[in-house]
Ligand SMILES: *[C@@H]1O[C@H](CO)[C@@H](O)[C@H](O)[C@H]1NC(C)=O
Ligand SMILES: *[C@@H]1O[C@H](CO)[C@@H](O)[C@H](O)[C@H]1NC(C)=O
Ligand SMILES: *[C@@H]1O[C@H](CO)[C@@H](O)[C@H](O)[C@H]1NC(C)=O
Ligand SMILES: *[C@@H]1O[C@H](CO)[C@@H](O)[C@H](O)[C@H]1NC(C)=O
Ligand SMILES: *[C@@H]1O[C@H](CO)[C@@H](O)[C@H](O)[C@H]1NC(C)=O
Ligand SMILES: *[C@@H]1O[C@H](CO)[C@@H](O)[C@H](O)[C@H]1NC(C)=O
């Protein structure tokens with residue numbers, strides 16, 4: 001085959017293309033002629049032939065034709081047999097290109113004019129790269145193919161033919177196609193799924209008909225958008241912000257390749273001026289002279305991508321969305337909450353990110369149809385108020401304010417390990433770290449928090465065992481009235497048990513409405529006293545009385561007297577304030593007096609009162625003296641034949657004194673309940689108190705015993721084992737104090753029981769004392785014998801005397817010195833009875849009676865002798881198990 005007279009342009013370009021223009025003798029040669037002249041193109045020719053494209057190629061003018069050699073086809077055994085003209089056009093550059101004109105990367109357009117789905121005649125671009133390396137080697141590529149020939153120039157048709165070693169079959173995708181697909185494929189090191197997803201969401205790419213554009217794509221990492229912000233931008237309500245966002249990264253036209261020393265000044269879609277320049281002969285695109293693309297010049301069929309690892313702009317700047325609580329809430333998908341806020345005309349709260357606040361949003365919408373108040377309760381003053389140490393507890397101020405003085409609180413507590421954060425004791429906070437936007441913090445709740453409701457509802461839902469108080473508050477219409485208006489209250493709410501402890505007193509209160517009302521109104525204080533109250537201030541009760549309330553440790557001290565423990569855990573928030581459930585001390589209205597006599601009137605006490613009257617003992621009803629009364633019912637008195645009609649005044653007096661307790665005794669009996677409770681939590685066993693409870697009768701005491709059932713039994717310490725049961729009790733009230741009262745007995749304590757000695761006393765005698773007694777007895781006997789012997793020897797006249805006490809001074813003195821250590825030995829019963837005649841006084845008086853000794857010897861263990869023991873001594877004997885020194 002003849003050598004084709006083509007003009008070869010080699011590296012000596014200086015005389016080119018002039019040669020082509022000047023040489024008129026050059027015959028007309030077509031591209032096909034060139035291809036036919038070399039076996040290397042036979043496959044290409046074959047393909048063209050099969051697809052009827054020979055004529056088309058033959059007629060091409062003013063182009064650069066890329067001719068793959070045969071080997072290039074080997075890599076593509078699956079090459080479609082059908083190649084259309086359009087496909088071929090993708091690889092025919094629409095102008096003759098000489099390598100001398102290319103330094104670095106150059107973007108050229110092809111004959112394919114269907115590059116854009118939106119713009120007519122958009123020519124698909126093609127990238128050429130020609131450069132001379134430092135070592136002098138020349139590199140010339142067309143996208144993925146190397147140019148392996150010199151430029152073959154056909155002057156008559158002004159066309160260049162380049163031989164390439166690969167087929168350029170890579171289909172360039174449309175912009176929108178490309179980004180759509182990029183979401184589903186790994187784009188290597190270049191991650192820009194956020195950008196892609198934003199571009200694709202809401203059909204933005206297609207609806208905006210993005211085409212003929214340069215994309216300055218920010219990497220996912222450089223974007224600094226958290227997932228909430230991303231979700232917001234993807235949300236339909238964030239469309240405007242998204243478009244604002246995307247526009248920063250879009251520039252009209254296809255800009256890339258070697259821009260030489262001239263930077264191009266253009267605008268992004270936000271009309272912001274940007275300078276685009278390049279370095280490394282176009283390998284790298286630079287924005288605003290500072291931001292270097294990590295990867296440049298990726299061609300699409302109607303666009304070009306430059307990818308940036310580093311932020312191109314200040315992504316929080318004015319051309320970027322400014323995030324507000326509203327946008328965050330939308331990003332968190334709480335659209336309904338946002339709607340509700342708008343509907344309740346509270347939009348300003350979520351549109352201003354400068355407000356220092358904390359917002360609670362529920363995962364579980366209960367907000368539909370809620371009132372503005374309820375919604376405001378989700379907004380808390382102060383940014384990130386939940387940022388407290390583990391175990392922290394506090395009341396938060398919500399933005400729902402009843403008045404200028406009172407904004408409803410939210411209870412907040414963090415567990416010790418910091419894992420659980422609770423609001424209002426039951427609502428969990430889902431995110432331990434808040435979503436922060438501006439000065440606002442957003443917390444998500446697993447359930448909704450609702451505004452504390454009216455008193456009645458809160459108490460009913462949160463308190464069990466407070467039925468009595470509920471009943472009383474209801475009776476005086478307080479449940480409703482305390483939830484009305486703007487007034488705020490602190491309510492001390494006693495448990496039913498606390499009321500029950502009043503027992504007979506409560507009966508009295510209930511039957512005296514006026515006094516009960518006073519009592520109940522006294523429990524309500526105007527103003528707010530939460531658990532975190534500090535200092536000492538004056539308040540007014542609902543009664544209109546002034547009370548001073550002081551905080552000491554964790555307790556509130558009302559008027560220096562009543563101590564109420566209040567705590568975060570216990571206090572109950574309600575619509576108009578706070579309720580403190582109380583179980584310990586009942587606050588008592590000042591100036592309220594309830595006497596024993598008041599309590600009496602409510603009871604079956606006629607017979608007893610008659611007896612008291614007969615005995616002229618009515619002064620015991622004077623509360624200020626502090627006497628308490630053991631009251632057997634009239635019925636039981638009549639049954640036991642103890643009535644005022646009895647003629648035996650002495651008996652009656654004994655009876656009465658047994659039933660009257662001096663000040664202090666009542667407490668001892670009541671202690672019996674509490675000490676047995678502390679002894680054993682289950683109170684399963686009987687508890688026998690060792691306390692001796694004085695009565696008005698000198699030297700006569702009562703012992704109490706609590707049964708496992710909880711009932712309290714009383715018996716006369718110095719009596720037989722007969723016991724009476726305390727049925728109920730009531731306390732009289734004087735000067736804010738319950739110091740005396742009435743104990744209702746099932747039957748009277750019978751003075752007759754006093755006479756018969758129970759075997760109890762034996763039990764109370766310690767073994768040592770008995771042994772000591774025996775020992776002393778023996779000594780006495782020996783001494784007596786000795787004395788008698790001496791006396792007998794000296795004076796045998798006295799031998800027959802039956803009574804050794806009389807006139808025998810020496811012996812008596814001796815015996816006394818012994819009996820001082822042995823106080824069990826004492827005088828006879830007469831002595832004891834004589835001692836117990838005093839009126840209305842009690843004493844643990846221990847005046848020693850005269851002691852005889854030797855007359856007791858040998859009789860020591862007889863019952864008769866023990867009858868004469870004065871139990872006072874047994875009390876005072878330090879060796880006695882009844883080791884109570886009651887003086
Ligand atoms: C045919 O083309 C190949 C590749 O360009 C080249 O190496 C070879 O020298 C050419 N043959 C002729 C006869 O021109
Ligand atoms: C090629 O260029 C010449 C001169 O610029 C012009 O006359 C001719 O029409 C062009 N041919 C085609 C097919 O565009
Ligand atoms: C592509 O955009 C550039 C820059 O705006 C413009 O000059 C050119 O005409 C556009 N191309 C087409 C085919 O519309
Ligand atoms: C570009 O600038 C460099 C140095 O600044 C200079 O050497 C080179 O000639 C310039 N190239 C063009 C095309 O202006
Ligand atoms: C947050 O509050 C401070 C001080 O009140 C204010 O200067 C700042 O602008 C606020 N931040 C935002 C994002 O509004
Ligand atoms: C009680 O007082 C009245 C009159 O003062 C008197 O007659 C009566 O004997 C007194 N009764 C007793 C038991 O002291």
Ligand SMILES: *[C@@H]1O[C@H](CO)[C@@H](O)[C@H](O)[C@H]1NC(C)=O
Pocket residue numbers: 639640641
């Ligand atoms: C009380 O007196 C009546 C009649 O005198 C007698 O039948 C009854 O047994 C007495 N009751 C007691 C407990 O002594």
Ligand SMILES: *[C@@H]1O[C@H](CO)[C@@H](O)[C@H](O)[C@H]1NC(C)=O
Pocket residue numbers: 685686687688705
């Ligand atoms: C209490 O006393 C009763 C009778 O005196 C006796 O049966 C009981 O065992 C005692 N209980 C205790 C716990 O001492």
Ligand SMILES: *[C@@H]1O[C@H](CO)[C@@H](O)[C@H](O)[C@H]1NC(C)=O
Pocket residue numbers: 698834835836837838839841842843844845
């Ligand atoms: C009771 O004891 C006290 C003090 O020891 C005494 O003053 C009073 O007189 C006594 N009462 C009787 C009735 O003995």
